[in-house]
Amino acid sequence: GESVGLHLPTLSVQEGDNSIINCAYSNSASDYFIWYKQESGKGPQFIIDIRSNMDKRQGQRVTVLLNKTVKHLSLQIAATQPGDSAVYFCAEKRAGANSKLTFGKGITLSVRP
Amino acid sequence: GAVVSQHPSWVICKSGTSVKIECRSLDFQATTMFWYRQFPKQSLMLMATSNEGSKATYEQGVEKDKFLINHASLTLSTLTVTSAHPEDSSFYICSAQTGYQPQHFGDGTRLSIL
Numbered sequence: 001g002e003s004v005g006l007h008l009p010t011l012s013v014q015e016g017d018n019s020i021i022n023c024a025y026s027n028s029a030s031d032y033f034i035w036y037k038q039e040s041g042k043g044p045q046f047i048i049d050i051r052s053n054m055d056k057r058q059g060q061r062v063t064v065l066l067n068k069t070v071k072h073l074s075l076q077i078a079a080t081q082p083g084d085s086a087v088y089f090c091a092e093k094r095a096g097a098n099s100k101l102t103f104g105k106g107i108t109l110s111v112r113p
Numbered sequence: 114g115a116v117v118s119q120h121p122s123w124v125i126c127k128s129g130t131s132v133k134i135e136c137r138s139l140d141f142q143a144t145t146m147f148w149y150r151q152f153p154k155q156s157l158m159l160m161a162t163s164n165e166g167s168k169a170t171y172e173q174g175v176e177k178d179k180f181l182i183n184h185a186s187l188t189l190s191t192l193t194v195t196s197a198h199p200e201d202s203s204f205y206i207c208s209a210q211t212g213y214q215p216q217h218f219g220d221g222t223r224l225s226i227l
Contacts, residue, residue, distance in 0.1 A: 034215055043119070043206045043218035044157070089156060100147070101216060103156045 012110045019077040023090035023104050026071060030092040034101070035064060035075045038087045047075070047088075077109075085111045116140050117209045119219030127227055128199060134192045134222045136207030142187035143209035147216060148180070151204045163190050197226045 013019045025033070031052040036044035050057045050064045050073075057064050063076040073090050090104040116139040124132055136146055145164050149157040161182050163169040169182035179201075181193040190209075194201055202225050208216040 036218075041221070041223070043117075043208075043220045046115075046215050046217060049215055100159055100162060105156050 009105070010108045010110065012112060013080050014112050015080060015082060017080055019075075019080045019084070019109060021075040021077075021088050021090075021107055021109065023073040023075075024071060025073060025090070025092050025104075027092060027094070027102070028071070029094045030102075031095045032093050033064070033066060033073050034091045034093075035062075035073075036089045036091060036103075037084075038089065038106070040086075044089060080109075080111050082111050082113060085109055115214070115217040117143075117207065117217045117219040119207055119222055121222060122220060123223045123225075125225045125227065126197065129196055130226075131193055131195045132197055132224060134194075134205055134207070134224075136190045136192070136209065136219055138188045138209040138211075138217075141209070141211055143190075143211055144187065145210045146184055146190035147208045147210070148182060148190075148192050149206045149208070151206060151221070153204075157206060160192075194224065197224070199226045202226045 034049040035047040037047050038044045048059045048062050048064045050066050055066050061078045065074045077084055087106045087108050089106045091101045093099050093101050118137045118139050120135045147162055148160045150160050151157050159172050160175045161169045161171045163182050163184040165184050165187050171177045184190040204221050204223050206221040208218045210216045
């Protein structure tokens with residue numbers, strides 16, 4: 001069936017470096033993508049989203065890139081900080097206000113001081 | 114804005130007990146609420162989708178008689194785990210959404226059945 005997956009289970013980066021978290025999706029009908037951050041014992045926190053009519057969107061220290069040709073999504077975090085340590089999930093959904101989200105497997109970002 | 118409150122955050126109870134979890138959207142009206150289950154080191158698995166005033170739509174493999182969902186208002190949905198057993202122990206997370214806005218999540222409820 002269709003799925004959303006992540007390439008690597010863990011990522012360790014040095015504080016101050018840039019982080020890149022990648023995600024592959026297989027549902028060509030998906031038109032909306034979201035990155036969530038989940039800290040231990042908490043629910044997912046919205047980071048940034050992007051619609052399929054865009055290929056790049058920037059937020060505060062974060063950038064999401066979408067490559068529909070190869071069905072690839074990435075999250076770039078600039079100047080990674082210890083507070084960025086968490087599990088990151090990409091999620092996709094199809095068109096429609098209340099269509100459900102499909103979450104990827106998650107990747108743990110660990111920031112070394 | 115877009116705050117979702119979930120209560121309780123942690124509950125321990127005996128096998129056979131029924132447990133109710135509340136999910137509230139505090140500063141917006143949620144046309145749709147979702148309930149997820151998450152096992153350690155795993156992703157979120159959607160259990161059901163709930164629209165205000167309607168019966169919940171359950172995902173395949175989720176027992177509707179086991180996991181009762183009520184969405185009586187635009188700011189409150191409840192999940193009741195009936196006759197809970199140790200295998201029901203998990204992290205349950207709700208989310209709320211309005212229109213085309215992103216889903217916003219509560220901080221989850223850790224359920225431990227002894």
